[in-house]
Amino acid sequence: MNILVVRNNSNPQAIDASLLLVTYLTNQGISAFIVDSASLGNDQGRAAIRAQLPATVDMAIVLGGDGTVLHTVHLLHDRQAPILPVNFGHMGFLANTDAEGIIPLVVEALAGELVEERRTMLAIEVVCEDEADPYDEGNDLDPETFWALSEAAYAATVDPDAATIGGALMPPDKFGVNLRGMAGIRRFYALNEVAITRGALGRIIELSLDISGIPVSQMRGDGLVVSTATGSTAYALSAGGPLTSPRFDGMIAVPLAPHTLRARTIVTDRSDVIEVRFESPESYREATLFVDGEIVPFERPLHKVYVQCAPMPVILLRDSDSSFYKRISRDFFGE
Numbered sequence: 001m002n003i004l005v006v007r008n009n010s011n012p013q014a015i016d017a018s019l020l021l022v023t024y025l026t027n028q029g030i031s032a033f034i035v036d037s038a039s040l041g042n043d044q045g046r047a048a049i050r051a052q053l054p055a056t057v058d059m060a061i062v063l064g065g066d067g068t069v070l071h072t073v074h075l076l077h078d079r080q081a082p083i084l085p086v087n088f089g090h091m092g093f094l095a096n097t098d099a100e101g102i103i104p105l106v107v108e109a110l111a112g113e114l115v116e117e118r119r120t121m122l123a124i125e126v127v128c129e130d131e132a133d134p135y136d137e138g139n140d141l142d143p144e145t146f147w148a149l150s151e152a153a154y155a156a157t158v159d160p161d162a163a164t165i166g167g168a169l170m171p172p173d174k175f176g177v178n179l180r181g182m183a184g185i186r187r188f189y190a191l192n193e194v195a196i197t198r199g200a201l202g203r204i205i206e207l208s209l210d211i212s213g214i215p216v217s218q219m220r221g222d223g224l225v226v227s228t229a230t231g232s233t234a235y236a237l238s239a240g241g242p243l244t245s246p247r248f249d250g251m252i253a254v255p256l257a258p259h260t261l262r263a264r265t266i267v268t269d270r271s272d273v274i275e276v277r278f279e280s281p282e283s284y285r286e287a288t289l290f291v292d293g294e295i296v297p298f299e300r301p302l303h304k305v306y307v308q309c310a311p312m313p314v315i316l317l318r319d320s321d322s323s324f325y326k327r328i329s330r331d332f333f334g335e
Contacts, residue, residue, distance in 0.1 A: 001030045002054045006072045008064030009036035014088035017063050017102045024103050037064055040071035041175035049075060057081040063088045070292050073191045073314050082315040084109045093233055093331060096319045109317050118313040120228045120249045122190040128300035147187040181298040190292045191314055192231030194307055196276055197223035199286040204259060210275040211268060219263055222256035226274055226307045241265050243328055274307040
């Protein structure tokens with residue numbers, strides 16, 4: 001059995017807990033692989049760590065806050081390993097507390113006694129200026145093949161030992177920058193949200209919002225956040241979106257500072273597809289994409305962004321006493 005331990009290395013308590021945990025796991029005949037959170041701050045750092053992981057990871061134990069949990073989700077990529085988050089960070093809304101100590105919680109996880117929460121993820125597909133759109137009518141491109149080819153091309157440019165992409169070095173401590181778009185990647189995944197926002201010049205952007213092929217809205221403002229239920233307590237909440245039970249498996253589209261009184265949050269079904277289009281060069285040249293808080297630059301301006309629920313969930317292991325409504329009562333209403 002292989003267990004990944006990801007620790008917030010800026011927290012001495014997390015480091016102590018990781019050493020205690022590894023000693024316990026080793027005594028149980030379980031292989032443990034420790035990763036410091038500083039190595040996971042961008043995709044190039046995660047690619048380097050990913051290449052060193054064992055072929056199978058049976059569980060990931062995260063000793064950190066919500067940011068460390070998100071980095072772990074992106075580290076594991078498409079693996080279906082359950083994640084046990086334990087709060088050793090600033091904001092631990094996704095994490096369990098270790099009131100009884102780290103070892104008893106891990107023992108429960110190994111015994112299958114914790115609750116499995118299957119959290120919906122987003123699949124984000126991007127079409128840049130002057131690029132083919134596999135979803136256009138009359139286009140003979142197969143969408144799945146189209147997005148998979150970009151992922152294969154990216155993988156060929158990554159040097160796991162040096163954490164480089166296309167020969168350019170991206171230090172693992174350069175947090176919050178994801179260069180996959182610059183390497184030709186056009187499909188991304190998010191546990192919290194994707195945000196399409198105004199660019200560095202600060203000008204408002206114009207976008208058209210379609211849902212499952214039906215034009216819904218044209219809006220001007222700072223942009224749009226599309227979140228999962230998990231992300232409803234993050235950026236979407238700050239933009240005025242609703243708090244949503246993690247059992248909800250659709251999407252939440254929240255306008256950012258809209259320049260109109262008619263813009264409203266829209267809650268979609270799981271099977272819906274959100275399409276964001278930029279009609280004029282002035283609007284799409286200013287648009288910037290963020291995936292789970294990381295900026296994703298592209299070599300060309302954005303033209304279309306498709307967002308839908310991904311086929312695979314993220315599995316979080318929770319203490320049975322860790323109710324969503326208890327957490328929002330405590331963290332957001334001060335009760």
